[in-house]
Amino acid sequence: xxxxxxxxxxxxxxxxxxxxxxxxxxxxxxxxxxxxxxxxxxxxxxxxxxxxxxxxxxxxxxxxxxxxxxxxxxxxxxxxxxxxxxxxxxxxxxxxxxxxxxxxxxxxxxxxxxxxxxxxxxxxxxxxxxxxxxxxxxxxxxxxxxxxxxxxxxxxxxxxxxxxxxxxxxxxxxxxxxxxxxxxxxxxxxxxxxxxxxxxxxxxxxxxxxxxxxxxxxxxxxxxxxxxxxxxxxxxxxxxxxxxxxxxxxxxxxxxxxxxxxxxxxxxxxxxxxxxxxxxxxxxxxxxxxxxxxxxxxxxxxxxxxxxxxxxxxxxxxxxxxxxxxxxxxxxxxxxxxxxxxxxxxxxxxxxxxx
Ligand code: ATP
Numbered sequence: 365x366x367x368x369x370x371x372x373x374x375x376x377x378x379x380x381x382x383x384x385x386x387x388x389x390x391x392x393x394x395x396x397x398x399x400x401x402x403x404x405x406x407x408x409x410x411x412x413x414x415x416x417x418x419x420x421x422x423x424x425x426x427x428x429x430x431x432x433x434x435x436x437x438x439x440x441x442x443x444x445x446x447x448x449x450x451x452x453x454x455x456x457x458x459x460x461x462x463x464x465x466x467x468x469x470x471x472x473x474x475x476x477x478x479x480x481x482x483x484x485x486x487x488x489x490x491x492x493x494x495x496x497x498x499x500x501x502x503x504x505x506x507x508x509x510x511x512x513x514x515x516x517x518x519x520x521x522x523x524x525x526x527x528x529x530x531x532x533x534x535x536x537x538x539x540x541x542x543x544x545x546x547x548x549x550x551x552x553x554x555x556x557x558x559x560x561x562x563x564x565x566x567x568x569x570x571x572x573x574x575x576x577x578x579x580x581x582x583x584x585x586x587x588x589x590x591x592x593x594x595x596x597x598x599x600x601x602x603x604x605x606x607x608x609x610x611x612x613x614x615x616x617x618x619x620x621x622x623x624x625x626x627x628x629x630x631x632x633x634x635x636x637x638x639x640x641x642x643x644x645x646x647x648x649x650x651x652x653x654x655x656x657x658x659x660x661x662x663x664x665x666x667x668x669x670x671x672x673x674x675x676x677x678x679x680x681x682x683x684x685x686x687x688x689x690x691x692x693x694x695x696x697x698x699x700x701x702x703x704x705x706x707x708x709x710x711x712x713x714x715x716x717x718x719x
Contacts, residue, residue, distance in 0.1 A: 366433030366524050368396040368419060368557065373428030375414055381426070388414045389425070390582045396525070396559065401551045403568035404561045406578035407604070412561045415578070416527050419559070421445045432524050448526045450517040452533045454509035458502035462493055465501050466515045473520070487515045490550055506534050514543070518550060525557040532567065544570055565605050577601050593649070594708065599715045602647045608675060608686050611653070615646045615711070622646050622711050625680050627660055630706040635719040642713040648704045650675065653687035655696060656703035660685075663699055678702065 375389040384390070389411045396402055404412045417423035418430060421442035430438045437445055448469070456465050466484045475483075488494045491511045496504065501512055510531065517526050528547075532540050548571055551558050560571050568575050569589040577585045577592065577600070584598040585591075596602035602610030615624045620634030624646055637644065662678035662685060673688045676695055685702060689695055711719045 366435075366557075367398045367431075368525060369429075369431040370394045370419070371429040371431065373415075373418065373425050373430070375411075375418060375423070375425045375427075387426075388581055389418075390580075391428075392583050394576065394583060394586070396557060398557055399555050400557055401548070401571060401573045402557075402559045403572035403575045404559055404578065405563065405565060405568040405575050405604075407563055410578040411581040412563075412578060413529055416449075416529055416559065416561055419525070420447045420449050420527055422449075446522065446524045448517040448520055448523045450513050450526070450528045450531045452530045454506065454513045454534070455516075456501045456509050456512045458500070460501060461497065462488070462499055462501055462504070462512055463497040465512050466493075466497075466519055469516055469520050473522075483519055483521070487519045490518075490546065490553075491515050507536050507539050510534055511543070514547075518554065521554070521556075523556060525559060528558065528560040530561055530563070532562075547571055565607075569605075577604065579604075595717070596647060596710070597717045599645060599647055599712050602649070602710075606649055606651075608650055610647045610649045611683075611685050612712070613646045613648075613683050613685070615644050617644060617711075622709075625660055625683075629704060629709060631709045631711060631719055632706055633719050635711045635713075637713045637718055639713065643715070645712045645715075646704075647710040647712055647717070649708060650686040650688045652705035652708035653685065654703050654705075655687075655689070655694070656701050659701040659703045661699065662702055664696055667695055 371393050372391055373389060374387055374391045376387045378386050381387055404415060406412055418425050421440055429436055463484055466487060467480045470480045470483060488497055491514060493511055493515060501509060514531060532543055535543060544567060562568050574586060575589060575592055576583055579600045585601045592601055592605050596610060599612045613624055615622045617635060620636060622629045622631060629646060660680055662680045664676060665679050666677040668675045672691050674691060676687050676689050678685050710717050
């Protein structure tokens with residue numbers, strides 16, 4: 365196991381990249397600490413698989429370096445990097461038994477049979493595959509086969525990291541959440557560095573201690589689930605994480621204090637923005653807005669029942685502002701005022717947080 369460091373990485377699938385858009389990965393430097401549980405989260409096409417394949421060695425980056433601990437591995441092929449990778453679709457040998465499938469990565473590395481037996485049974489028990497060990501893999505459902513793939517990724521103790529590329533896509537929804545919590549448990553037991561690629565925020569937030577959020581080939585924030593929720597560094601993070609996402613509202617600055625819709629908005633500090641043409645916005649999550657006797661004047665447009673809370677959609681001019689009201693809480697029928705919690709009101713310049 366080792367720390368993984370990516371230094372000044374950039375990747376383009378084109379032979380002669382010119383514009384910013386030609387780069388599938390924009391320049392990034394990222395450190396993945398030894399034994400960490402990471403999620404790589406972002407919408408389809410943002411570059412997650414590209415980044416994962418660069419770490420595993422399936423792809424050589426156009427620019428930059430990949431280090432495992434103190435060793436540069438940028439030019440080492442995938443089979444020399446000692447990485448286990450679990451893909452979206454099962455990779456199993458249909459004609460082999462479940463046992464032999466799980467034993468395969470160990471036999472390939474000449475591990476002795478008694479150790480293999482112990483390890484295979486341990487992993488099979490963790491994944492509820494013990495009863496199927498003697499069956500041929502071909503007889504298993506898609507779920508069962510993907511569990512074998514997971515098992516093959518988890519069975520080796522000596523790997524530098526285990527990479528999961530949307531491994532639960534083919535899994536039945538009911539089993540999905542069981543496996544998701546199981547993977548988290550396995551990380552705690554095994555302690556390997558794990559990087560889990562997904563576009564699903566629930567999967568990312570339940571699995572990872574640290575979430576790496578990507579947008580359009582760029583890492584926009586690395587943080588704990590709480591940090592991403594409470595201090596989104598980029599409006600994309602505020603938008604993408606949370607349900608509903610953060611409200612992003614165009615604002616102005618008056619002596620370092622944000623003004624929205626003609627009213628001063630309280631935050632915890634003052635803001636300094638050097639670029640006078642910067643696009644300025646306030647970010648406030650629906651969880652941190654409440655109705656008040658005075659504040660930002662809105663009209664109430666829609667109330668949706670979301671279980672223990674109601675999502676209330678209000679309008680101020682052209683802006684829709686969403687807030688959460690606990691089930692049974694008072695929702696004014698027409699005109700109302702909103703109060704933003706100053707501790708959770710952030711200011712953004714050109715989408716990046718400045719306070
Ligand atoms: P998804 O969640 O859909 O798998 P992703 O976040 O993993 O998406 P990538 O598959 O890494 O994103 O793709 C990033 C960008 O690179 C996309 O614009 C994609 O079209 C492009 N791309 C990916 N693979 C190739 C390839 N082999 N050749 C050319 N372009 C590619």
